[in-house]
Amino acid sequence: MELILSVVEYLPEDFYLVIHAPGPEVEPGIEIEEPETLPAEPKIRPIPDDDPFNVPAPLIDPTPKGFVWFRTKKIFNLFSIFSY
Amino acid sequence: MAKKADISSKEFSEFLSEIKYRPHKNIVSRLDSQMFSLDQNKVFNYKPGQLAFHEYKRCLDLFESRNPGMNPDKAGQRIGGVQKLISEIEKNFKERLQNLAIDTIKEIYQVPDYVDLKGFIQPKLFLDTDQEHDKDAFIKLTLEQKNKMRDEIQKRVILNGLVHGSSMHIWKGMYHLVAEELDNIHPDLKELYNMYTSTIGITLWYLNPDSIQEEIEQNRQITQGLNKLKFNKQNPGGQVEARGINFPVLLHELNKGVIDWLISAGIPKEYTAEELKYYYAIADDYQNEFWHYLLAPSLWVDLLEVAQVRNEDIPKLVSRLTKLSYTELTELFRLIQDNKEEAKKTITKWNLSFQS
Numbered sequence: 434m435e436l437i438l439s440v441v442e443y444l445p446e447d448f449y450l451v452i453h454a455p456g457p458e459v460e461p462g463i464e465i466e467e468p469e470t471l472p473a474e475p476k477i478r479p480i481p482d483d484d485p486f487n488v489p490a491p492l493i494d495p496t497p498k499g500f501v502w503f504r505t506k507k508i509f510n511l512f513s514i515f516s517y
Numbered sequence: 518m519a520k521k522a523d524i525s526s527k528e529f530s531e532f533l534s535e536i537k538y539r540p541h542k543n544i545v546s547r548l549d550s551q552m553f554s555l556d557q558n559k560v561f562n563y564k565p566g567q568l569a570f571h572e573y574k575r576c577l578d579l580f581e582s583r584n585p586g587m588n589p590d591k592a593g594q595r596i597g598g599v600q601k602l603i604s605e606i607e608k609n610f611k612e613r614l615q616n617l618a619i620d621t622i623k624e625i626y627q628v629p630d631y632v633d634l635k636g637f638i639q640p641k642l643f644l645d646t647d648q649e650h651d652k653d654a655f656i657k658l659t660l661e662q663k664n665k666m667r668d669e670i671q672k673r674v675i676l677n678g679l680v681h682g683s684s685m686h687i688w689k690g691m692y693h694l695v696a697e698e699l700d701n702i703h704p705d706l707k708e709l710y711n712m713y714t715s716t717i718g719i720t721l722w723y724l725n726p727d728s729i730q731e732e733i734e735q736n737r738q739i740t741q742g743l744n745k746l747k748f749n750k751q752n753p754g755g756q757v758e759a760r761g762i763n764f765p766v767l768l769h770e771l772n773k774g775v776i777d778w779l780i781s782a783g784i785p786k787e788y789t790a791e792e793l794k795y796y797y798a799i800a801d802d803y804q805n806e807f808w809h810y811l812l813a814p815s816l817w818v819d820l821l822e823v824a825q826v827r828n829e830d831i832p833k834l835v836s837r838l839t840k841l842s843y844t845e846l847t848e849l850f851r852l853i854q855d856n857k858e859e860a861k862k863t864i865t866k867w868n869l870s871f872q873s
Binding site for chain 1 (some may be wrong): 596628629631632644677680681684717733738739740741742743744745746747748749750753754755761766769770773777778779781782784786788789790793794797798801803806807832833835836
């Protein structure tokens with residue numbers, strides 16, 4: 434047990450420690466495996482209420498905002514003939 | 518309440534009296550006579566000449582420092598050529614630049630993972646500015662309903678000003694934060710971005726605002742970039758999608774998207790779908806955007822000077838501003854324009870200060 438605990442201490446959080454109980458077909462020992470799939474219930478960190486990015490969803494998403502430029506006649510003509 | 522705006526002051530003309538290069542005459546006359554799309558807003562109609570002059574001077578100084586000897590009111594002629602050169606270089610490094618832009622904005626504002634930032638460099642873009650697809654919202658609401666929404670709409674106009682103002686202000690130099698990475702990609706990029714951003718910044722002032730209004734009405738504007746928000750309806754979080762024709766515009770759009778996300782906390786929760794459509798149509802009217810480009814950067818700069826926040830605290834500041842009423846926001850932003858020392862006291866009193 435002490436040995437198991439000493440190993441657990443140094444494992445990263447996303448590693449699983451799989452311990453096979455000794456049985457007729459399994460040699461006693463400890464095997465460390467990386468999980469092939471994520472746990473079924475991933476941990477969800479709660480978002481604090483005072484997090485400024487925790488914005489309640491509006492009923493309708495806001496209008497996209499642009500950054501637009503304008504084709505005045507003078508600039509338009511120059512756009513088409515100008516080469517840097 | 519603060520005093521009424523003085524429409525006979527010709528404030529902008531007076532500020533410009535010593536300046537060699539003047540903005541387009543229709544910009545000057547519209548600001549002097551206080552006849553522009555934001556003129557119903559008590560923050561933007563207060564001292565528009567002062568807000569405009571400070572930003573114009575910043576744009577002019579930046580242009581002259583980056584383009585010595587060049588005539589600023591003729592500089593617009595080279596925008597197409599500079600953009601062409603930028604696109605030629607960027608097309609081979611698009612993914613790297615997109616990731617760099619996302620990482621930069623994420624780090625500046627400490628954006629959490631549950632707000633998914635997406636950024637795309639796309640040399641050809643189109644933003645549909647026709648906002649009258651759904652006329653029902655305008656017809657179904659009574660005059661009384663619309664009147665009740667007036668203050669909330671004007672509050673959003675101020676907050677939209679912070680979205681555009683912050684982005685117009687910082688995009689002109691934000692890419693210097695990643696200068697080393699840009700130099701590794703191509704040694705000419707930074708200089709091209711310097712030319713591009715300083716030229717766009719100053720040339721906006723030489724455009725005729727009356728022609729622009731027509732361009733927007735006809736949906737004929739040229740899109741540099743846009744941002745869209747998609748909120749998850751079940752869980753917290755969502756997506757900020759930003760598109761720009763080049764790297765500095767993408768930074769601008771990602772910044773805009775993040776601040777736009779934060780101000781969405783100020784959207785009234787009790788509105789029906791029709792009310793919300795009307796609210797967006799008026800507050801987010803694309804006619805307003807051009808005037809936000811010219812006036813709102815000064816509001817942003819003044820706010821940061823008074824609040825003295827670190828970059829990572831800007832989201833908290835914006836979030837708290839969304840909780841203020843239109844009247845409170847008006848009081849604060851008029852005070853910021855009048856007397857910065859007094860404004861600092863108000864910022865502290867209203868718990869808007871995050872100095873460590």
